[in-house]
Amino acid sequence: MVAYKKLHSMLTSIGANVLAIEPQKHDRAVAIISHLPHMLAAVLMNLASSETNHTENVLMLAAGGFKDTTRIAAGSPRMWIDICLDNRDAILYSIDKMGDMLSALRNEIDSADRDAIADMLERAQKGRLNLPAALGKEIGHLYEIYIPVSDKPGVISDITLAVGQLGVNIEDIEILHATEHSGTLRLMIPEKDNADKVAKALIERGYEVDLRTTGG
Incomplete structure (x- = not known):
């Protein structure tokens, strides 16, 4: 306990947020939010690569969404082999849970259950949009600002400087790719007054702005 307190004090003194968690819970948590995503990215990348052998130019159609989703598949295989084996039980648990969810989704698509598919997608959307709040940070009500942007130097810095x-x-902040040459910049701004000020300033700079509430 003395060693923990010393380490905790040192880390918090440099601005780190320290979370104390039991080892088993930690392993399961990182399996879900870190290890499983890497495995899924690798599987998706391998699926697309294998389909290229059967369908010409599959990867030529890959745009921002696919590249964002598979980015982490470029990580070191040697390191990830060790992670898989060291955290084997928690990763297997996560894979099984993911398999159950994919199986349920497959059944919903197969039966054309629009309501069930919509419910799944809407829950995922809400969870993703409220991710900063889920991190335990007190930031008030969040508002989203979507700004269509072209892929050219200085655009993002111009927007963030204005804010x-x-x-x-x-x-x-997140870039939602539409094509290789354009996309949408998504900003999460706390409090309505701040979001209104940002939207007004960006419109005055010539940007199109779509202001939404996250409902968080």
Whole structure:
């Protein structure tokens, strides 16, 4: 306990957020949010690569969404072999749970159950949009600002600089690719007044803006 307190004090002194968690719970948590995503990215990449042998130019059609989803598949195989074996039980648990969910989704698609598919997608959307809040950070009500942008140097810095000049914090930022040459920048802004100020400033700079509430 003394060693833990010393380590905790050192880490918090440099601004780290320290979470104390039991080893088994830690292993299961990182299996779900880190290890399983890497395995899924690798499987998806291998699936697309194998289909290229049967369907010409499959990977030529891959755009931002596929590249974002499979980015982590480029990690070191040697390191991930060790991770898989060291955290084997928790990863197997996560794979089984994911398999159950995929099986349920397959049945819903096979039976054309629109309501069930919509429910699954909407729950996932809500969870993803509220991810910063799920991290335990007190940031108030979040608002999303979507800005269509072209793929050229300086666009993102221009937008973030405009927000910074207002003294508003960006809680989360994400690029949603539409094509290789354009996409949508998504900003997460806390509180309605801040979101309104940001939207107004960006419109004045010539950007199209779509302001939404996350419902968080």
